[in-house]
Amino acid sequence: MPGTLPEPFATWFAAQGWTPRPHQLAMLDAARAGESVLLIAPTGGGKTLAGFLPSLVDLAANPRPGLHTLYVSPLKALATDIARNLTRPVHEMSLNIGIEARTGDTPANRRARQRATPPQILLTTPESLAVLISLPDAPAFFGSLGCIVMDEVHALAGTKRGDQLALGVSRLRTIAPAARRIGLSATVAHPGPIQAYTGAPSRIEVADGAPPELRMTLPDGRLSWSGHMGLEAAPKVIDQIRRAAMTIVFVNTRAQAELMFQALWKLNDTTLPIALHHGSLEVAQRRKVEAAMAAGSLRAVVATSSLDLGIDWGGVDQVIQVGAPKGVSRLLQRVGRANHRMDEASNAILVPANRFEVLECEAAILGVAAHELDGDPPRPGGLDVLAQHLLGLACSTPFHPDQAYAEVTSAAPYAALSRTDFDDVLRFVEDGGYALRAYDRWKKLFRDSEGRMHVRNARTAAAHRMNIGTIVEAPVLKVRLAAKRGPGASLGEIEEYFVNMLRPGDTFMFAGRLLRFLRIREMAAECAEGGDGDPMVPAYAGGRLPLTTNLADRVRGLMQDPDKWDLFPDQVRDWLRLQRGVSRLPGRTDLLIETFPRGDRWYLVAYCFEGRNAHQTLGMLVTKRMERAGYAPLGFVATDYVLGIWSANPPRNVATLFAEDMLGDDLESWMADSSMLKRTFRNVAVIGGLIQRNLPGAEKNRRQVTVNSDLIYDVLRRHQPDHILLRATRADAATGLTDVGRIAGMLARVKGHIVHMVLSRVSPLAVPVLLDIGRESVRTDDDEEALLAEAEAIIAEATGEAEPPAAGRQVPAVHRANLARRSSGAQKTLVPRRAATRQSDMFS
Known part of the structure; x- marks a missing residue:
């Protein structure tokens, strides 16, 4: 009925x-x-x-x-x-x-x-x-x-x-x-x-249920100017955990999860059951945590996006988001893990890690109240994924291209796929394409007399199944505890590049433990419990979440509306008022660019608010233009909010540096020359089956995969520049790492509305980016002490309490990074050595 x-x-x-x-x-x-x-x-x-x-x-x-x-x-x-x-x-x-x-x-x-x-x-x-x-x-x-x-x-x-x-x-x-x-x-x-x-x-x-109850909490003392870990708020977080039955503490990266877990555990004097969950941990450990949550035997779990979709943990009554959420929809998804019931309000606390993140968290709270979901509409399907799928079809049963084309275009991402592109992809899967068809290793299909496609042999099918997937992560090594006999207990996986930075005796945090690195043996990093010194924390490529366009627009709007400043804590209000007094605030439709000297360097800070990926691309393009203009750029740093560039000569006529035509020849020449396209091609080649990570009875190491993909990339560029995988690479670069669409939208929006403020010193709003510059250079405890001292100097200059260094005085690059932690009251032991907690902000 x-x-x-x-x-x-x-x-x-x-x-x-x-x-x-x-x-x-x-x-x-x-x-x-x-x-x-x-x-x-x-x-x-x-x-x-x-x-x-x-x-x-x-x-x-x-x-x-x-x-x-x-x-x-x-x-x-x-x-x-x-x-x-x-x-x-x-x-x-x-x-x-x-x-x-x-x-x-x-x-x-x-x-x-x-x-x-x-x-x-x-x-x-x-x-x-x-x-x-x-x-x-x-x-x-x-x-x-x-x-x-x-x-x-x-x-x-x-x-x-x-x-x-x-x-x-x-x-x-x-x-x-x-x-x-x-x-x-x-x-x-x-x-x-x-x-x-x-x-x-x-x-x-279905109409929305009860609106969530969202609020912010801040650490005691001075609010950080820079940094994104939020560890200063650990005492507030553990206090909130004590008050709730079960809490999920969401963070944005796996490195942040490890650090926050350790910070909470050090404060957990009543030994509350607190667990850690992220995608690099061993399966058994993740399952154990999930089962404990389902049984209600945990008080809190520190997690990344590994727990933010759909899972119904009925006992969770509170979510804490440490770090800015980067999007309204993402925040709603995470908040929904608490009180997983439609007619009851979810309780969530946002913990911003720095002053810019306070603005973003407040903008996200307002976005939730306005029911303003964000995110981009689906893009067309990837040709490398199609190549993998066609080989899979042939591994199952022979198929005719006409039938396969009709089937593929019935899928929405490929509804507009041309028959020419389909045939080019199929030809690549069949024999590698024009430039590679002379090599047997890329001949994976053959056609029978009726035109049907067959997999070439059982080995090809086996290799395909071992390489299925579209997530191309950096090569990883197992982390094992050393044992007297045989392999020790496995704790999970970390990326190979991080292990290459370790020397025997170095300590690092992983799986909630302090480990001492011993050696690499049989594709595993062998470690022992404990160790001395400040531990490093593994970082993972692609760990940072992108800032959505709608949320960035809300942040700009809040800064331009003093009537809304009462939403902010006193320190942030004072920060914005001070900025308005010595310079200007970024507008919703304009682009504020500040230039100022410091020591023997000149700094350009552009308040774009377009996200880290877009700013990285913009930084490469603008520095190329600055080089041609004789400004002698020395480097840049990209955050989600601003682009900071330092140069030997003062930049002038900055509007021409941000003209729309940079997305023409400048973009093409940079993409052709940069290693970014090679890295993108490596991922496309792996997904498309050109480069196989795993083979029956063998596993390729990172160097083999990278060298092979680089050689093939060069061959294809010379002999078949329209190869289907090169086309897929350019499409990925335009929509992924480079975020060209957001750059184009911004340049069109600010055309004729670029505001250039020539200042005599660093502005209050520029302090965070100066503290980020040189972050990668930290190497020793002495360097960190110098950095912390430099932080106080920069903040004092921005607030007018001190004069900037005299012209001609060298400001050491190592002194411009990772500085806000000491000024915000953080403990030095929470600052990892050698800056292993983050990826470089510049393309190599």
């Missing part, structure tokens, strides 16, 4: 004290009509149950073997959590429904059993789905499929993992054309494109 729950579901709901929500019943009605649907519902609104309820009802009424429902999530932890949560009602209703998860963490024997006897409901990730589709028995395995549930689609659409999932679903639609498609999401800024991504003809949107 429409709009009702059948037995035994009605009885089970009543036993829980629940009444089915209207959207849950609407999803049930849509399933009865055979419709595919995108459901957009607030966190805690029961959307996951709404997605599964039709499948459970169908299987309860018509039990049958074989795979019925495939659930795909962005996170392994989410798939595991959903499997655990679904098992309870199935058990309590005595339903004979098999529910299992299949991810990269699933043991091989269980994966084999699942293929032989599929559960009715299988929970997986895009990567594991791609593996299953590449297997010869894929048509039989998926032949009985009746429903495909795509969870947290907003986190996938527009990414390469999302491209991979869309292509996988297009294949499933061919194998099981009657299968319904369900998209689930809580935060969608662009519902139309997301609906197109899921391929659902209808959409159900």
